[in-house]
Amino acid sequence: MFLSTFISTLTAHVLGLLLLVLFVAFLGYCAYVKCVHLKYDHIPGPPRESVFLGHSPILLRTMKNDGLVHDLFLKWAERYGPVFKINLLHHVLVFVSCPETVKEMLMSSKYPKDMFLHKSLFSMFGQRFLGNGLVTARNHDQWYKQRRIIDPAFSSLYLRSLTGTFNEQAEKLMTKLADVADKKTESHMLELVNRVTLDVIIKVAFGMDLDLLEDRSLFPKAIETCLQGMVHNVRNVLFQFHPKNWAFVAEVRAACKLLRSTGAEWIHNRKMAIQNGGDVPKDILTQIIKSAGKEESMTKEDEEFMLDNFVTFFIAGQETTANQLAFCIMELARHPDVLEKAQKEVDDVIGMKREISYDDLGKLVYLSQVLKETLRLYPTAPGTSRDLVNDLVIDGIHVPAGATCIFSSYVSSRLEMFFENPLEFNPDRFHPDAPKPYYCYFPFSLGPRSCLGQNFAQMEAKVVMAKLLQRFEFALTPGQSLEIRDLGTLRPKGGVMCTVTHRNHRGQ
Template identity: 85%
Template sequence: MSLLSVVFTLSAHVLGSLLFVLFVAFLGYCAYLHYVHLKYDHIPGPPRESFFFGHSLIVWRTMKNDDLTHDVFLKWAERYGSVYKINVLHHVLIFVSSPETIKEVLMSSKYTKDMFLHKRLFSMFGQRFLGNGLVTARDYDQWHKQRRIIEPAFSSLYLRSLMGTFNEQAEKLMTKLADIADKKSEARMLELVNRVTLGVIVKVAFGMDIELLENASSPFPDAIETCLKGMVHNIRNALFQFDPRNWAFVEEVRAACKLLRSTGAEWIRDRKSAVQSGGDVPKDILTQIIKSAGKEERMTKEDEEFMLDNFVTFFIAGQETTANQLAFCIMELARHPDMQEKAQKEVDDVIGMKREISYEDLGQLVYLSQVLKETLRIYPTAPGTSRDFVNDIVIDGIHVPAGAICILSSYVSSRLERFFKNPLEFNPDRFHPDAPKPYYCYFPFSLGPRSCVGKNFAQMEAKLVMAKLLQRFDFALTPGQSFEIRDVGTLRPKGGVVCAVTHRKHCGP
């Protein structure tokens, strides 16, 4: 027998063995899928479209049509009740809108962030993204150490000291809007508030000034946008990066992640050197974090990486969600001129013509607080959170075996008729001080120990920007405006909130 024949025979044997192993693995996976289906099929839920892909095809189709997947989840909650399941390959997702279970899961530290989402946020397409920062850390001790280091930077006492910087950055938006009003041109409010909130987080948190309202060529807004788009695809389509048609975009996402992390590494390194040398450093959140970390008994190289993870987290979450809340708030006040007028009157009564708004002033803007809370009810910019069910649990009489992923959707809960009468109606009086408080069905910043550390920061910023806007301008939506929502991981107005902006009579040019 020739050498070529031997090689050919061996190759055929190897190929045959490989095919046999793959066939056995395929049968094993089919058997496991069948077992998973049997384990959870007593739980209500929509019918699967595919034995293998479960409900993934519905989600992919919704995304391809540029429709909102959260509306699909809401429709299923209305049909199947407070607990229902969907299948994504071999994963089982349990959507819960039972207030008692929401309370139990979010108020306890025993329910860890789920591994499915953790893996897809830790890195994107092989490039580290949020890593093990505050949002993604699953280990309680690891998370608690970071929270302990970061929390002082978001205390009310420290945030009060930043009011001057909040005012300074918000004034840049007012100057830009005054110019737009003078020229009688259209204002793309989502884009403008995106840039000002990014400017705020960069200045207030990291002591840098990148003049985003004037510098349209800055790479940061595009990098954040690219990361958010990549995040959605990475979470909802496990096969996305393997499609050659997506490879160019995948590389863009990797480059955007690298830009944010390399920028963060440089800023943190420079600031640490300045702190250690006793130099003059800004009294910002980054300085607070570095000083708090210095008080820890032991800081490892991994802790340094966590600091960078949190830089990226703050960079994205610290501006994107607040910008979207502002844009939705502007959209709704423009749709309801009577509410806009009522909010303006309150601002006039509390602030008058002052340019420097104080922390005490913000506390007196009660109606504006109601407007902002109602904005987050109907448009929760961070639409939900998730946990692992590591133990069996009974939800409203339905037994849920361990091993499933628990999905808690603020978007769904906030739009259910059983919790809010006429839920799609924008009604700030729901949050009047004398109105009954929502019972564990309203959680735009999550709840419990893992609630958003930057909640007070975000709400101070949103209220101050809106107060200045209402103080000086009237705004109306341009005709043909879309009120649809776009999902980029966070929720934002699809139409961009294009407005005609005019000076109020007492604030003319």
């Protein structure tokens, strides 16, 4: 009896002490949030919905209603100016569309990638995702070593040699579209370009032929699942703790594991083949392994970074290019005058040739303008961010250190102050002789951390679009959504459903 009473009393005391500790911790957190508010509340911005959650409820409600948070950021930029802040718990995000500060922070290596995003992308729900790869590495020396190893694989000389592979894979898409045209069926253009760009990156980077246009591989689904998980992981820190989300969390973890285990197997097999003097393809993976072999020291951590970059290539090397192509097809179908002009240029430069050369790509000037204008309206990677390590005055506003600065290419590219009639699709903005505003168009970011694969992506996009324009007419299926879906990257919500017909080349 005495022991039972003693245990009950002790338990009550422990619970009471625990509640007291939690209450004191809560009061401490409240005081900390209040201090953060006092430190940054002089910066313009929309009113908070919650003292603690800040603007999180607005963002989560927008996502729940299938809205686009980037349109919300655009509305706030138009209302509050080139510098405004929002709060997420104790985090302060300062959105900047001031060109001088974009230049200052993105062109310099002294402003690290932001810690919050790094943690959110390093792993998802406990499963390593992008880790410390090129996109996420915060330590400059760590990042620079990886960039030094990978750079040779993206040299202009090496990219020139990939033109044949781009042609080969794009031809498979043309064959698929010819079949669609013959059968007079609808074509899901986003799905098709997704599969062909994944085929390209797997072939040129890893020497594998998966032929995803015909085979229902797990990879496209795994990538989409990872992207969906990424959005929830970044924008809702409590997502994984709600029981109704546990099944999806498990799917995301499995998708991350699939990409990483596949990468580990492919990298190991290639290393063994190189060590054994086997005949290996001269692809990006071989280039990277050989470059890494020239380094003075390669640790087990460096090997893990290689796997991080494998996943990064899978995601960034196909997803963003596919989305750009889909948006481009959508806008060309909506603008017959632009489509006709682009087709005429392709006819003049390419004619009826099946093999598009590297030199041909340089002559497709108007098509380049079309692709750039597509990325202005639809930057598939909509922005980037940096931690502010020192106080900074931005457009006359003092911003204390400790905030995260957000640079949104989506917002800047749609502001009237930078682009006249910004919502109009007008490729002439990028005519070689047209005046161009600086540091407000950065779909591949800027400076030392700009996208390593941007030339690769634009070469691939040009080859695919040139062949499509050369051979087919396409029209959007009526009634589909032309809105944007946000999966961290931006993609057409309706999938760009098209009817496709063979072009009639009169006189040729």
